[in-house]
Amino acid sequence: MPSDAETNSKERFSNRVDAYVKYRPSYPAEAIAHLYHTIGLSRSSVIADVGAGTGKFSELLLNQGSPVIAVEPNKEMREAAEQRLGANPLFRTAPGSAEETGLPNHSVDFIVCAQAFHWFDRSAARQEFARILKPGGQVVLIWNSRITSGTPFREAYDRLLHTYGIDYAKLMHKNISPADLAAFYAPKPMEEARFVNSQAFDYEGLSGRMHSSSYIPTPDHPQYEPMMKELRRVFDQNNQNGLVAFDYETEIYWGEL
Numbered sequence: 001m002p003s004d005a006e007t008n009s010k011e012r013f014s015n016r017v018d019a020y021v022k023y024r025p026s027y028p029a030e031a032i033a034h035l036y037h038t039i040g041l042s043r044s045s046v047i048a049d050v051g052a053g054t055g056k057f058s059e060l061l062l063n064q065g066s067p068v069i070a071v072e073p074n075k076e077m078r079e080a081a082e083q084r085l086g087a088n089p090l091f092r093t094a095p096g097s098a099e100e101t102g103l104p105n106h107s108v109d110f111i112v113c114a115q116a117f118h119w120f121d122r123s124a125a126r127q128e129f130a131r132i133l134k135p136g137g138q139v140v141l142i143w144n145s146r147i148t149s150g151t152p153f154r155e156a157y158d159r160l161l162h163t164y165g166i167d168y169a170k171l172m173h174k175n176i177s178p179a180d181l182a183a184f185y186a187p188k189p190m191e192e193a194r195f196v197n198s199q200a201f202d203y204e205g206l207s208g209r210m211h212s213s214s215y216i217p218t219p220d221h222p223q224y225e226p227m228m229k230e231l232r233r234v235f236d237q238n239n240q241n242g243l244v245a246f247d248y249e250t251e252i253y254w255g256e257l
Contacts, residue, residue: 051120
């Protein structure tokens with residue numbers, strides 16, 4: 001049986017699906033090219049997108065002609081992916097999790113986890129991934145890692161999240177250290193690459209992007225109104241021609257288990 005903490009992690013995006021679909025970033029074309037030209041994904045690769053959410057990353061793989069199984073435990077996010085991509089015959093969903101995908105033994109060539117690995121029980125996920133991968137198959141972990149310093153806007157926005165985000169510091173995926181990632185693949189080697197990515201938001205878009213994060217208070221929370229007042233101040237002080245830049249480093253880690 002899943003623990004309360006595990007259940008919460010699988011349900012905490014249920015009320016944020018619309019914002020997630022509309023405001024979360026996609027992934028740069030250079031990163032997708034790296035997956036296919038360097039890591040070895042192809043049109044014939046069976047790919048399990050584990051923690052697929054609303055299908056943002058699955059869609060990019062489908063566009064390359066690869067068959068994709070989107071494994072997602074959250075019903076609302078899985079349904080959003082089905083609505084978005086279900087007409088593609090190369091796409092199907094599975095209501096499993098990283099720890100229990102429900103997929104057959106040795107059935108997939110690659111596992112991709114985009115913006116999801118930090119939610120997993122790493123030990124249980126590693127065991128499950130080793131079970132469903134074909135011999136020589138690889139696990140690819142991907143994040144759009146928001147850059148939090150270097151400009152007044154980046155730093156002010158990050159201070160806002162530390163002030164008002166309910167469990168922001170605890171849930172930042174950067175809490176997974178390079179040593180943790182290397183240990184997941186050990187004793188096999190882990191490889192990595194990085195790419196530039198960005199979004200530009202007006203105030204509505206910035207608000208939507210913030211609300212897509214699971215640690216942001218909802219309107220019934222006492223911190224909500226002060227948070228929104230501060231967001232407005234941060235935007236007004238830092239926008240240029242009505243826009244602020246949300247900058248990311250797209251990180252890719254990959255290897256065999």
